[in-house]
Amino acid sequence: MNLHSRIFGIVLAAGLGAVAHASPTVGDWTEWNAEYTLSGHTYVGTSRFDLVEYNAQTLQYLKRYTTVLDGQSQVDDRWVDGQDVASKERAEYYVANCTRIVGAVLDPINFNGVMMPACKVPIDDARASGFIWVAAVPDLAGQSDLVYKNNGAHYVLRLKDYRWVP
Numbered sequence: 001m002n003l004h005s006r007i008f009g010i011v012l013a014a015g016l017g018a019v020a021h022a023s024p025t026v027g028d029w030t031e032w033n034a035e036y037t038l039s040g041h042t043y044v045g046t047s048r049f050d051l052v053e054y055n056a057q058t059l060q061y062l063k064r065y066t067t068v069l070d071g072q073s074q075v076d077d078r079w080v081d082g083q084d085v086a087s088k089e090r091a092e093y094y095v096a097n098c099t100r101i102v103g104a105v106l107d108p109i110n111f112n113g114v115m116m117p118a119c120k121v122p123i124d125d126a127r128a129s130g131f132i133w134v135a136a137v138p139d140l141a142g143q144s145d146l147v148y149k150n151n152g153a154h155y156v157l158r159l160k161d162y163r164w165v166p
Contacts, residue, residue: 024061024085025165026054028138032157036069039152043069047157049139051085052077061085063139088164091136095119098134109133109143111159118142137162 031048045068053062063085065076086094098104098119107120118133128146135142137159144157 022087022089023082024051024087024138026051026061027165028163030138030141030162031160032141032143033160034067034069035154035156037154045069045071046160051138054082055079086138086140088136091134091138091140094134094140095136104134107133109135109159111142116142116159135159138164 028051029049031046034045034047036043047065047067050064050066051061052064054060055062058079059082060079061082062077062079065078067074067076095106095117098106101119101121103122104119107118108115109118110116116135118135121132121134123130123132123146126149128148130146131144132141132146133143134140141157142159144155146156147154
């Protein structure tokens with residue numbers, strides 16, 4: 001699952017991607033509580049994004065996604081262009097300009113009992129339909145609720161914790 005590429009595609013289409021902000025920092029991370037339901041069985045666990053490394057020659061970041069569902073772990077590493085990684089300032093800008101995204105509305109998410117500003121963005125593409133809540137967290141996804149069209153799997157992420165490196 002690659003929420004990141006979907007989110008960046010949405011904000012770029014809304015004209016929000018060309019804003020210059022500080023660079024992201026290796027060590028930024030976000031962790032979610034995860035529920036994955038397929039064929040009537042629900043798997044629970046966590047999903048985590050870590051910004052692991054920066055290559056100054058290629059201007060790319062290594063992003064690591066680690067998902068653990070019912071004790072089974074999967075790690076997905078991928079190199080992405082620097083412009084496709086959000087800094088804290090860029091993430092805050094996306095949330096503040098939420099209504100420029102077609103169909104999006106400001107809709108806060110519950111984070112440890114506190115309502116956190118977020119932008120609820122509808123998703124309906126060839127792969128999935130549902131919603132992603134863009135928030136000022138590394139990797140931008142504060143929360144998501146998606147149904148995958150190829151197998152009917154329902155995947156829900158809720159923000160557990162995050163860290164921006166100072």
